[in-house]
Amino acid sequence: MKAYNVMTRKELVAQKAELDRQFAEAKGKGLQLDMSRGKPEPAQLDMGMGLLDVLNSDSDMKSMEGIDTRNYGLMDGITEAKHLMADVMDVPAENVIVYGNSSLAVMYDTISRSYTHGVMGATPWCKLDKVKFLCPVPGYDRHFAITQHFGIEMIPIPMTSTGPDMDLVEKYVSTDAAVKGIWCVPKYSNPQGITYSDETVKRFAALKPAAEDFRIYWDNAYAIHHLYEDKQDTLLEILSECEKAGNPDMVFEFCSTSKITFSGAGMAAMASSPANLADTKKTLTLQTIGYDKVNQLRHARYFKNLEGMLAHMKKHADIIRPKFEAVLTVLEQELGGLGIGEWTKPLGGYFISFEAMEGCAKEIVAKCKELGVVLTGAGATFPYGKDPKDSNIRIAPTYPTAEEMAQATDVFVLCVKLVSVEKLLQEAVAETA
Amino acid sequence: MKAYNVMTRKELVAQKAELDRQFAEAKGKGLQLDMSRGKPEPAQLDMGMGLLDVLNSDSDMKSMEGIDTRNYGLMDGITEAKHLMADVMDVPAENVIVYGNSSLAVMYDTISRSYTHGVMGATPWCKLDKVKFLCPVPGYDRHFAITQHFGIEMIPIPMTSTGPDMDLVEKYVSTDAAVKGIWCVPKYSNPQGITYSDETVKRFAALKPAAEDFRIYWDNAYAIHHLYEDKQDTLLEILSECEKAGNPDMVFEFCSTSKITFSGAGMAAMASSPANLADTKKTLTLQTIGYDKVNQLRHARYFKNLEGMLAHMKKHADIIRPKFEAVLTVLEQELGGLGIGEWTKPLGGYFISFEAMEGCAKEIVAKCKELGVVLTGAGATFPYGKDPKDSNIRIAPTYPTAEEMAQATDVFVLCVKLVSVEKLLQEAVAETA
Numbered sequence: 001m002k003a004y005n006v007m008t009r010k011e012l013v014a015q016k017a018e019l020d021r022q023f024a025e026a027k028g029k030g031l032q033l034d035m036s037r038g039k040p041e042p043a044q045l046d047m048g049m050g051l052l053d054v055l056n057s058d059s060d061m062k063s064m065e066g067i068d069t070r071n072y073g074l075m076d077g078i079t080e081a082k083h084l085m086a087d088v089m090d091v092p093a094e095n096v097i098v099y100g101n102s103s104l105a106v107m108y109d110t111i112s113r114s115y116t117h118g119v120m121g122a123t124p125w126c127k128l129d130k131v132k133f134l135c136p137v138p139g140y141d142r143h144f145a146i147t148q149h150f151g152i153e154m155i156p157i158p159m160t161s162t163g164p165d166m167d168l169v170e171k172y173v174s175t176d177a178a179v180k181g182i183w184c185v186p187k188y189s190n191p192q193g194i195t196y197s198d199e200t201v202k203r204f205a206a207l208k209p210a211a212e213d214f215r216i217y218w219d220n221a222y223a224i225h226h227l228y229e230d231k232q233d234t235l236l237e238i239l240s241e242c243e244k245a246g247n248p249d250m251v252f253e254f255c256s257t258s259k260i261t262f263s264g265a266g267m268a269a270m271a272s273s274p275a276n277l278a279d280t281k282k283t284l285t286l287q288t289i290g291y292d293k294v295n296q297l298r299h300a301r302y303f304k305n306l307e308g309m310l311a312h313m314k315k316h317a318d319i320i321r322p323k324f325e326a327v328l329t330v331l332e333q334e335l336g337g338l339g340i341g342e343w344t345k346p347l348g349g350y351f352i353s354f355e356a357m358e359g360c361a362k363e364i365v366a367k368c369k370e371l372g373v374v375l376t377g378a379g380a381t382f383p384y385g386k387d388p389k390d391s392n393i394r395i396a397p398t399y400p401t402a403e404e405m406a407q408a409t410d411v412f413v414l415c416v417k418l419v420s421v422e423k424l425l426q427e428a429v430a431e432t433a
Numbered sequence: 434m435k436a437y438n439v440m441t442r443k444e445l446v447a448q449k450a451e452l453d454r455q456f457a458e459a460k461g462k463g464l465q466l467d468m469s470r471g472k473p474e475p476a477q478l479d480m481g482m483g484l485l486d487v488l489n490s491d492s493d494m495k496s497m498e499g500i501d502t503r504n505y506g507l508m509d510g511i512t513e514a515k516h517l518m519a520d521v522m523d524v525p526a527e528n529v530i531v532y533g534n535s536s537l538a539v540m541y542d543t544i545s546r547s548y549t550h551g552v553m554g555a556t557p558w559c560k561l562d563k564v565k566f567l568c569p570v571p572g573y574d575r576h577f578a579i580t581q582h583f584g585i586e587m588i589p590i591p592m593t594s595t596g597p598d599m600d601l602v603e604k605y606v607s608t609d610a611a612v613k614g615i616w617c618v619p620k621y622s623n624p625q626g627i628t629y630s631d632e633t634v635k636r637f638a639a640l641k642p643a644a645e646d647f648r649i650y651w652d653n654a655y656a657i658h659h660l661y662e663d664k665q666d667t668l669l670e671i672l673s674e675c676e677k678a679g680n681p682d683m684v685f686e687f688c689s690t691s692k693i694t695f696s697g698a699g700m701a702a703m704a705s706s707p708a709n710l711a712d713t714k715k716t717l718t719l720q721t722i723g724y725d726k727v728n729q730l731r732h733a734r735y736f737k738n739l740e741g742m743l744a745h746m747k748k749h750a751d752i753i754r755p756k757f758e759a760v761l762t763v764l765e766q767e768l769g770g771l772g773i774g775e776w777t778k779p780l781g782g783y784f785i786s787f788e789a790m791e792g793c794a795k796e797i798v799a800k801c802k803e804l805g806v807v808l809t810g811a812g813a814t815f816p817y818g819k820d821p822k823d824s825n826i827r828i829a830p831t832y833p834t835a836e837e838m839a840q841a842t843d844v845f846v847l848c849v850k851l852v853s854v855e856k857l858l859q860e861a862v863a864e865t866a
Binding site: 037039040042045048049050052053055056057058059061068069070071072073100101102104105108112115116117124126127142145146149150258262263264265283286287288289290291292293294295 | 470472473475478481482483485486488489490491492494501502503504505506533534535537538541545548549550557559560575578579582583691695696697698716719720721722723724725726727728
């Protein structure tokens with residue numbers, strides 16, 4: 001089909017009439033589909049049910065170091081869990097604290113502690129007039145929600161195909177002492193599925209922050225969440241890069257098994273330098289007597305090691321790959337060459353990112369909703385929910401079935417076309433006027 | 434034996450010689466006993482091992498409301514867990530949020546949120562020059578550690594046999610708007626094992642706080658932790674009392690199953706008014722996508738209801754009662770009538786509180802340590818670790834065996850006697866001089 005932007009007004013009007021007809025038809029179907037959140041589907045969770053057989057009333061409940069996992073104590077995690085999570089992040093086990101079931105909670109906690117008590121002796125952020133964070137966009141809405149909650153000013157940094165625009169990052173970080181952090185999802189990023197290049201990671205490691213308490217908040221949420229066996233992104237390990245660059249304390253790295261075993265009942269971990277960990281533990285020790293070591297033991301025994309986890313993740317990939325492909329196929333078939341949208345083709349993670357024509361995203365999401373297809377709210381991938389171009393839409397293909405995803409994407413492309421045609425017609429009118 | 438305070442100097446000297454001899458002898462035994470922390474012993478944890486059989490790979494993982502407990506969502510807890518924890522606290526289920534594995538973490542979180550964001554629209558505490566908390570003493574060291582961590586000034590309130598000195602509480606709360614809270618362990622208090630009387634609870638409920646954001650931090654840690662079947666304390670339910678008194682929003686109540694199932698792997702809960710819960714959830718929803726619902730399901734199905742939990746707690750009581758009795762027997766036999774110490778005889782909870790002669794607690798704890806018996810640090814039961822009289826010592830009888838407890842208490846009473854005699858001799862010298 002002809003690209004929309006080279007259609008005549010007459011062609012556009014004819015196109016719109018046809019799309020209006022399709023829209024009315026689709027409305028009659030009464031669909032109810034949700035591609036809004038990055039949730040595993042039940043079949044993925046089923047893959048992890050063996051986890052529940054690992055421990056029973058006959059089990060030895062002692063960890064490798066001889067700790068009774070059922071009792072109080074051992075705040076930073078049992079050894080076998082530390083090793084497992086360390087291997088996921090490709091860092092030494094001594095750089096790891098294993099937490100409870102949510103890495104988001106660990107991130108919140110890390111920001112909250114910096115706000116109330118400061119980072120390694122620096123002034124607590126609550127005592128400062130202004131704290132700023134860099135936010136690569138599009139990015140993860142829940143990161144932005146945390147910084148917004150603490151009144152932290154968010155500065156959007158455009159993403160490129162190799163990670164955040166590092167010229168901008170370097171400029172802000174080196175010149176503005178109010179800039180205390182940057183949110184990163186460095187591998188299979190949310191929502192674009194981009195993995196930061198080696199050069200990007202090295203430039204991160206070599207930052208010369210104006211603020212002593214500047215930290216990189218490295219949310220390695222999709223470290224082993226590949227879609228393919230033969231095509232996989234790799235990420236340079238940032239802790240050792242920072243150490244080499246003379247910035248050993250510059251990173252807090254986070255990960256979890258939420259999208260490996262159970263989303264609500266996995267374990268989370270943080271990796272950082274000994275100095276950062278010691279500072280963190282000063283508060284942790286007041287905050288809790290320890291995290292759920294029984295669940296740590298369950299996970300460590302279930303997977304045994306990273307290889308066990310990677311084998312498990314292949315099963316997940318087999319379940320969700322067809323869904324990604326269903327979406328990408330429809331997008332390519334229906335929108336390829338029309339010039340009204342671009343999208344990412346990630347090799348892992350949980351999302352596909354769609355760039356509509358400027359000023360169209362909100363309307364597309366609204367129209368999808370009208371047809372019974374729920375998408376992440378337009379703008380959610382930007383700080384304060386404000387996408388200045390109103391063009392980014394996050395597609396989360398994991399929860400519905402592949403068939404449902406194809407159906408939902410049919411609806412999506414229809415709405416993209418319709419909104420784009422309307423937009424082009426408006427522009428034509430504006431030009432004529 | 435003659436009371437020490439009526440002994441002549443000569444008698445005291447003779448007594449000291451005999452105690453010195455016993456001390457040297459005890460030192461030779463090379464004991465290694467710990468009665469410092471309120472930890473369940475392994476046999477108690479063994480009682481809960483059936484918990485691990487409740488869920489396996491064939492289990493239906495849906496909660497009562499049809500939620501897949503393995504996936505994200507349902508931030509405030511599954512219905513059956515809410516009901517169970519509500520019944521422990523004797524409140525309606527709709528007043529409850531079920532959290533992760535640690536009620537201490539919930540308390541920290543509640544204080545931290547008040548510090549960063551304020552309570553129900555009031556000024557965040559970090560923006561105030563001065564925030565004060567009332568701290569019934571002796572009390573729980575970890576409560577005091579949290580308030581101290583946030584720079585909150587702690588005002589000790591003496592405990593009586595019916596709870597905190599309510600005249601003082603009323604005076605501070607009604608006249609000082611900087612007083613934002615009071616820490617309470619209302620049932621089988623830590624460390625005295627005192628349960629607040631109905632009148633005390635009613636006076637709490639009827640407080641007229643100067644500060645709109647004053648809250649009672651009601652740590653109901655030992656709600657069903659009785660030692661006896663036939664002798665049990667009862668506690669008036671404070672949420673409904675506060676509501677009756679026109680103070681519906683004045684309480685945050687906490688509890689957990691840490692000393693019911695597994696200390697590190699149970700579930701915690703908070704009960705409060707709808708307005709407080711709504712305010713709490715505004716932050717919670719940014720902080721996590723949800724707590725461990727699988728563990729909630731495991732607990733709810735294991736116990737079925739409060740009766741199941743109470744039956745389980747009888748087994749705990751059977752294990753720890755002999756230990757309490759071992760301590761009390763030795764104390765009575767060895768110190769009864771000597772006039773050098775008083776102690777509580779609780780009907781539940783995890784502690785016995787000992788009051789030594791003024792200025793003796795630190796030295797007693799040090800001497801016990803010399804003999805290989807670890808006690809909670811003297812002073813720990815007071816804000817800032819400072820017991821003005823240096824007399825309170827917390828005894829935690831649950832972790833060692835009854836036999837070990839008897840041994841440890843033998844050491845303890847020896848040290849109490851020795852330190853007391855030395856103290857009396859010093860005083861005699863001082864009087865003579």
